[in-house]
Structure formats: structure tokens, C-alpha cells
Amino acid sequence: MQRRKSVAVIVACIVAVLAVALLAGCGSSSSTTSASPVASASPTTPTEAMTQILGHAPTGMAAAIAQKGSFTVVDDANYPPQSYVDKQGNLIGFDVDVAKRLSAILGIPANIKNAPWDAVIAGIPVGRFDVSIGSMTITAERLKSMDFSEPYYFTQAQVIVKQGSPVLADAAALKGTTIGVGTGTTYYDFLTKLGGVKVKTYPTDADTFPDLKNGRLDAAMTADFTAAQSISSGFPFVFAGKPYYYEPLAFSIQKGQADWLALLDYAVKKMHADGSLTAMSKKWYHGFDTTKAPASGVPSYEQAYAALP
Numbered sequence: 001m002q003r004r005k006s007v008a009v010i011v012a013c014i015v016a017v018l019a020v021a022l023l024a025g026c027g028s029s030s031s032t033t034s035a036s037p038v039a040s041a042s043p044t045t046p047t048e049a050m051t052q053i054l055g056h057a058p059t060g061m062a063a064a065i066a067q068k069g070s071f072t073v074v075d076d077a078n079y080p081p082q083s084y085v086d087k088q089g090n091l092i093g094f095d096v097d098v099a100k101r102l103s104a105i106l107g108i109p110a111n112i113k114n115a116p117w118d119a120v121i122a123g124i125p126v127g128r129f130d131v132s133i134g135s136m137t138i139t140a141e142r143l144k145s146m147d148f149s150e151p152y153y154f155t156q157a158q159v160i161v162k163q164g165s166p167v168l169a170d171a172a173a174l175k176g177t178t179i180g181v182g183t184g185t186t187y188y189d190f191l192t193k194l195g196g197v198k199v200k201t202y203p204t205d206a207d208t209f210p211d212l213k214n215g216r217l218d219a220a221m222t223a224d225f226t227a228a229q230s231i232s233s234g235f236p237f238v239f240a241g242k243p244y245y246y247e248p249l250a251f252s253i254q255k256g257q258a259d260w261l262a263l264l265d266y267a268v269k270k271m272h273a274d275g276s277l278t279a280m281s282k283k284w285y286h287g288f289d290t291t292k293a294p295a296s297g298v299p300s301y302e303q304a305y306a307a308l309p
Helices: 002-035 044-055 060-068 096-104 117-123 186-194 206-211 226-230 258-274 276-284 301-307
Strands: 072-076 082-086 110-114 129-139 146-148 153-162 180-182 197-204 219-223 235-240 248-256
Touching: 002 206, 002 219, 044 060, 044 096, 060 258, 072 096, 072 117, 082 146, 096 129, 096 258, 096 276, 110 186, 117 197, 117 219, 153 186, 153 206, 153 226, 180 186, 180 206, 180 258, 186 219, 186 301, 197 206, 206 219, 206 226, 206 235, 219 226, 219 258, 248 258
Parallel strands: 072 110, 072 129, 180 197, 180 219
Antiparallel strands: 129 248, 146 248, 153 219, 153 235, 153 248
């Protein structure tokens, strides 16, 4: 009996081992079968990534960037909170973060260069830089020599004065005053056309602040959030009246680069859609979402400029 029982146990063990092996074999076969369809390969080169977005191989500047394997972003690093150099020597700010996000979306490294605003305005039309991500306003005049992406955010033109100074509440009150502006800005064009104002230009908007503080200017005109940044950083300024106009701000590039422009538009739309632009805006602009045009009642720059005599 014991022997028969032992044989029975041995047979049972062999059957169990075979069953486990069979199940394992079936599992392996099933796994292999389910993995057999080959998924479409992810792009591994800039050219492949661009082709996937565009639907065709890139041409012009886009092709040159793909071949180079990187692109050059330019901005003026004297324009906080959009872009500036911190105490550790790092270039930071809203525009810097946007440039890095663009790089991630396209899968191409970005080399971010600092240049004075007038050098940006002069360099983009001749292809010295691949793209300006520097809060540049779309205007009819600039469209003659540059192309622009879809707007990525909006600011408003604001006049500021030193605390205790006469409040310049409207355009009529600006007459007879000396106002500081950044060179090559919409503020310069607007005030010059307004007339009756002594317009003093500086390399960039932030350079007006020391002279306004020391009484060498009656006022300065800049973006509302740049003005707010100056106040929060300790300058004794106040807003003088309501904004004069709002500005749609966009990436700018050399004219005629259709594929590169299409790639930039793709990235801007993606940043709007996935919420990353809003998140970056709130990070740098004290919780405000600047990615949407202001409420009705504030004219665009082109409307305000055209309405001047």
C-alpha cells in the first residue's frame, strides 16, 4: 500500500509540474502574441520631430535648425519679471520659462541669449537670432520686417509717477511732461504721435526707473506688470490713471520662414491648451493669468494709436 501510495504521489507531482510548465508556456505565448504589433516609433531626431508636427519635411530656417540640433532664443535680460539676471547670475523670468517650455515641446535644445532691445529689433529681421521670446508686441509696422506667432500673453500700457507727484490721469495731462520709455517700444511711438510730450528714451523700460525715482522724469510708461514689479521691488511709484491700451505679445522671427512659424504656432497653442502658459504666468505675475486679452473697454495698441490725431 505504501509503495502504491508513493507511486501515486510521484505521478501526481509529475502531472502538477507539467501543468505548471504548460500554463507558463501558454502565458509566454500569449504575451508574445499581444506584443507583436509594432507601435509607431517616436521621433528620434529634430527633423523627424518637425516632420511629425508639420506633416512634411521642414524647410528654410526650420530645416537649418533641425540640422544644427538647437535654436537661438534672444531676449533683453533687463526687463523683470519677463527676463532678468538674479543674484546668482542666472537668467530667469517668465519669458525664460516660456523659452524652456518651447524647447521641451519641440524636443530641441534652446540657447538663450541676452541682447539689448534695439539689438533684438535689428537682429530678428536679418536672421541673427532664430526667435525672439521677449514680450514683443505685434504691430503693423513690425509686421513689415518680421513675422509673429500667435500671442502667448497680453500686457497693458501703464504710466507711473513717483509717489507724491501730480497724478497724470489721462492723455491730456501728459502734455508738457517728460516721460521715460524704452527705445523701440510701442510707448515711444504712442507718445510721439500723441505730441506735446518730451519723450526720453532708455535702453530698456527698467532703465527709466532710477531717473523717475530721482526726479529727472515726470513719469515713465511701461507694461503694467513691469510697473507692478518695480513697485513691489521697492521703487516709490504709483499708477497714474488707467491703462492706455493692451498689447498682444508674441514670438517674432525673420519674415518668410513658414515652417518655423508653423512650429512656433503649434507650440504656443499647445502651451495654451495644456495650461502651462497660465501656470508660468501665475508664477511670475503674482497669481495673475495674463494669457487672455483684457476685458472689453481697453483698446488694443493698434486701435489706440489709430485713434490719436
